Amino acid sequence: MKMNAFYAQSGGVTAVINASAAGVIETARRHKNKIGKVFAGRNGIIGALTEDLIDTSKESATAIAKLRHTPAGAFGSCRYKLKGLEENRAQYERLIEVFKAHDIGYFFYNGGGDSADTCLKVSGLSESLGYPLQAIHVPKTVDNDLPVTDCCPGFGSVAKYIAVSMREASFDVASMAKTSTKVFILEVMGRHAGWIAAAGGLAADRPGDLPIMILFPEVPFEKVAFLARVQALVKQYGYCSVVVSEGVRDSSGGFLADQGLRDAFGHAQLGGVAPVVAAVVKEGLALKYHWAVADYLQRSARHIASKTDVAQAYAVGKAAVELAVKGRNAVMPTIVRKSNKPYKWTVGVANLSDVANVEKKLPRDFITEDGYGITAKCRQYLSPLIQGEDYPPFGNGLPRYVTLKNTAVARKLAEFKV
Amino acid sequence: MKMNAFYAQSGGVTAVINASAAGVIETARRHKNKIGKVFAGRNGIIGALTEDLIDTSKESATAIAKLRHTPAGAFGSCRYKLKGLEENRAQYERLIEVFKAHDIGYFFYNGGGDSADTCLKVSGLSESLGYPLQAIHVPKTVDNDLPVTDCCPGFGSVAKYIAVSMREASFDVASMAKTSTKVFILEVMGRHAGWIAAAGGLAADRPGDLPIMILFPEVPFEKVAFLARVQALVKQYGYCSVVVSEGVRDSSGGFLADQGLRDAFGHAQLGGVAPVVAAVVKEGLALKYHWAVADYLQRSARHIASKTDVAQAYAVGKAAVELAVKGRNAVMPTIVRKSNKPYKWTVGVANLSDVANVEKKLPRDFITEDGYGITAKCRQYLSPLIQGEDYPPFGNGLPRYVTLKNTAVARKLAEFKV
Numbered sequence: 001m002k003m004n005a006f007y008a009q010s011g012g013v014t015a016v017i018n019a020s021a022a023g024v025i026e027t028a029r030r031h032k033n034k035i036g037k038v039f040a041g042r043n044g045i046i047g048a049l050t051e052d053l054i055d056t057s058k059e060s061a062t063a064i065a066k067l068r069h070t071p072a073g074a075f076g077s078c079r080y081k082l083k084g085l086e087e088n089r090a091q092y093e094r095l096i097e098v099f100k101a102h103d104i105g106y107f108f109y110n111g112g113g114d115s116a117d118t119c120l121k122v123s124g125l126s127e128s129l130g131y132p133l134q135a136i137h138v139p140k141t142v143d144n145d146l147p148v149t150d151c152c153p154g155f156g157s158v159a160k161y162i163a164v165s166m167r168e169a170s171f172d173v174a175s176m177a178k179t180s181t182k183v184f185i186l187e188v189m190g191r192h193a194g195w196i197a198a199a200g201g202l203a204a205d206r207p208g209d210l211p212i213m214i215l216f217p218e219v220p221f222e223k224v225a226f227l228a229r230v231q232a233l234v235k236q237y238g239y240c241s242v243v244v245s246e247g248v249r250d251s252s253g254g255f256l257a258d259q260g261l262r263d264a265f266g267h268a269q270l271g272g273v274a275p276v277v278a279a280v281v282k283e284g285l286a287l288k289y290h291w292a293v294a295d296y297l298q299r300s301a302r303h304i305a306s307k308t309d310v311a312q313a314y315a316v317g318k319a320a321v322e323l324a325v326k327g328r329n330a331v332m333p334t335i336v337r338k339s340n341k342p343y344k345w346t347v348g349v350a351n352l353s354d355v356a357n358v359e360k361k362l363p364r365d366f367i368t369e370d371g372y373g374i375t376a377k378c379r380q381y382l383s384p385l386i387q388g389e390d391y392p393p394f395g396n397g398l399p400r401y402v403t404l405k406n407t408a409v410a411r412k413l414a415e416f417k418v
Numbered sequence: 419m420k421m422n423a424f425y426a427q428s429g430g431v432t433a434v435i436n437a438s439a440a441g442v443i444e445t446a447r448r449h450k451n452k453i454g455k456v457f458a459g460r461n462g463i464i465g466a467l468t469e470d471l472i473d474t475s476k477e478s479a480t481a482i483a484k485l486r487h488t489p490a491g492a493f494g495s496c497r498y499k500l501k502g503l504e505e506n507r508a509q510y511e512r513l514i515e516v517f518k519a520h521d522i523g524y525f526f527y528n529g530g531g532d533s534a535d536t537c538l539k540v541s542g543l544s545e546s547l548g549y550p551l552q553a554i555h556v557p558k559t560v561d562n563d564l565p566v567t568d569c570c571p572g573f574g575s576v577a578k579y580i581a582v583s584m585r586e587a588s589f590d591v592a593s594m595a596k597t598s599t600k601v602f603i604l605e606v607m608g609r610h611a612g613w614i615a616a617a618g619g620l621a622a623d624r625p626g627d628l629p630i631m632i633l634f635p636e637v638p639f640e641k642v643a644f645l646a647r648v649q650a651l652v653k654q655y656g657y658c659s660v661v662v663s664e665g666v667r668d669s670s671g672g673f674l675a676d677q678g679l680r681d682a683f684g685h686a687q688l689g690g691v692a693p694v695v696a697a698v699v700k701e702g703l704a705l706k707y708h709w710a711v712a713d714y715l716q717r718s719a720r721h722i723a724s725k726t727d728v729a730q731a732y733a734v735g736k737a738a739v740e741l742a743v744k745g746r747n748a749v750m751p752t753i754v755r756k757s758n759k760p761y762k763w764t765v766g767v768a769n770l771s772d773v774a775n776v777e778k779k780l781p782r783d784f785i786t787e788d789g790y791g792i793t794a795k796c797r798q799y800l801s802p803l804i805q806g807e808d809y810p811p812f813g814n815g816l817p818r819y820v821t822l823k824n825t826a827v828a829r830k831l832a833e834f835k836v
Contacts, residue, residue: 012594013594070589071590076593160815163816164721164816168433168719168819174494175495176431177494178461179464180496180497181714202816272693290714292710294715295710296591297710300586303582303586387814387815389809396623397578397724397801401585
């Protein structure tokens with residue numbers, strides 16, 4: 001029986017989540033015997049709850065193909081976690097109601113850990129409500145913290161951006177260090193795990209190549225040891241570059257970024273962790289510093305996306321649909337590493353019950369003993385993920401990203417408040 | 419008579435200053451009848467004063483060619499302004515002494531406004547001291563504030579980086595705005611003039627294409643009007659993106675960034691202007707925000723350099739040597755715009771006396787009447803400068819930038835303290 005599909009983007013977007021969308025939609029279009037239309041949720045799962053669906057069949061093949069090189073979420077994403085089944089069964093029932101109304105038999109949810117959990121719940125509910133629905137999770141997260149899969153689509157491109165940026169900024173600081181800036185600090189994402197921070201270590205081809213220090217959220221910040229290391233690097237190289245994760249904590253467990261900043265009028269200020277580390281350098285060593293906060297630039301930088309990451313993002317979207325047409329449910333396509341040199345990977349499959357609510361941490365043996373660098377093992381893991389460039393087309397000096405028409409599907413149900 | 423040449427990089431480095439170095443060195447190598455060796459100052463003019471010279475003839479043609487795609491200053495730069503002739507004649511005399519000792523007859527100084535002034539002084543002194551020296555200034559500055567020349571090598575690549583980043587981040591915020599971030603703020607360089615900030619306006623193909631606001635250093639920051647505009651954009655588009663120049667001032671003329679920040683212990687903190695604008699948005703509109711500070715990333719991002727900028731940086735280096743062998747002195751090659759559509763440019767020449775101590779400001783008619791955008795005239799000026807991509811070679815996922823051997827020339831003189 002031919003059913004429509006629902007696809008939604010969830011949580012923070014990435015440079016390649018739209019490549020997964022292209023993988024889902026293009027593959028669904030090749031299975032017209034089993035899959036009717038692909039409806040996308042406008043602003044993620046909220047679009048399903050409010051019956052605000054986008055008819056992707058109104059988009060040309062050319063437009064969908066352009067998703068592969070367009071960053072961010074083409075249908076809108078959302079930060080909206082469905083509550084537990086017991087707490088808010090009405091929401092889950094509403095989802096099923098909307099899916100029924102639009103003949104939706106496939107649920108593709110493109111997100112991270114929370115979304116995997118939601119996807120699993122939806123799958124279970126469909127069973128208990130007797131509505132046939134296959135729920136497939138499409139992995140996506142710059143945090144790289146999903147279990148089972150070797151890596152998470154979205155991460156490789158952030159890692160490449162951070163590695164490239166750290167290399168470039170380090171060359172800059174090296175040129176200026178004689179009379180000016182001696183310490184450069186780049187703040188990167190990763191509140192819970194240091195995967196992104198670790199990527200800063202790739203800026204050096206080998207340890208010691210460039211004087212790079214990493215402040216991981218896994219390693220409590222020790223001011224004295226940190227300053228000693230900065231001083232030693234500046235003495236040896238003339239400068240040093242510091243990658244600091246937004247999630248770095250002090251020895252008492254508080255976020256280093258959370259310094260209770262006040263302006264001259266006593267208003268609370270919104271500092272990042274980079275200026276805090278800069279202040280430590282200034283007070284402790286009186287060295288000239290500069291700092292940068294990459295913020296959204298790092299996860300939207302499609303112009304310097306990893307070719308490997310783009311290919312994997314597309315592949316998991318494609319695999320999700322192939323799993324669906326094979327009748328699978330409550331699963332997630334994974335990236336399986338077959339070999340490191342040459343890097344070979346394939347797509348596997350995980351049960352969502354093994355994925356939901358498990359966070360993959362940066363292993364301790366990926367961090368050097370002194371706590372400021374990455375080990376050879378970490379480098380071996382990370383390096384393949386940033387391989388290859390996949391430049392978007394440019395016109396008039398700028399990348400040509402697509403904006404879809406996002407035509408709404410006619411509503412059939414009463415309003416539902418979220 | 420065949421003389422050696424001296425080349426130095428001065429002030430803040432750029433993504434393409436090494437392309438100018440390649441232009442100087444490769445062109446000098448093609449004029450062996452007039453130019454002996456090219457000696458580079460290690461860490462800029464300090465290298466000349468301390469007789470710390472680099473023998474670029476020890477570098478292979480391949481290594482020099484790689485400078486064209488390597489960001490930052492390959493020989494080291496410095497922030498060191500020679501004092502006035504009256505105040506410190508000894509420094510100028512020392513320069514001539516070093517040049518004499520190493521048979522240097524050509525002085526190529528690669529920098530911005532201050533360097534142009536130094537170059538002019540050196541040229542005058544050579545005359546008064548009776549030592550034959552041709553001083554040619556090679557323009558470079560991300561600030562784009564040199565007069566006579568249509569634009570300054572280094573600026574086009576920063577402009578492209580900012581335009582691309584703002585487009586990418588805006589796509590990101592647009593995806594998240596329904597439930598999360600509604601205002602994104604990117605801090606960019608440009609303490610005195612809004613050239614770099616203006617480039618953020620290029621992120622939109624045409625006005626209104628993306629909801630982008632620019633805070634120029636030329637326009638005093640008015641909180642009420644700013645908040646009204648943010649609110650209107652968020653209402654219309656669901657979000658807005660703000661480019662803020664580090665040099666933005668409040669209505670009393672003080673830097674907006676200078677808020678007298680204190681941490682919980684009363685220590686002065688090092689804030690940028692982006693978090694200040696974020697705090698204004700938070701307090702005034704209670705909208706969710708994110709902010710980024712590009713800092714050195716914007717000027718070292720050779721991976722996304724403008725092809726036009728790279729070509730112009732190389733061309734002024736080449737032209738400087740050609741002017742020198744033609745016997746010119748106290749001049750600077752310029753970029754002359756021949757037409758906008760299609761964009762055509764050529765290299766001209768300016769007298770240094772017309773360049774030194776003149777700062778080219780962003781014209782008022784480049785800023786829209788409301789003070790938050792760029793006019794069609796500004797767009798017409800900026801757009802050609804970011805045209806074309808000139809990707810560096812990549813290997814192992816990262817750009818392959820060259821690090822030169824930088825072999826020292828044997829010293830002949832007594833030590834000199836700077």
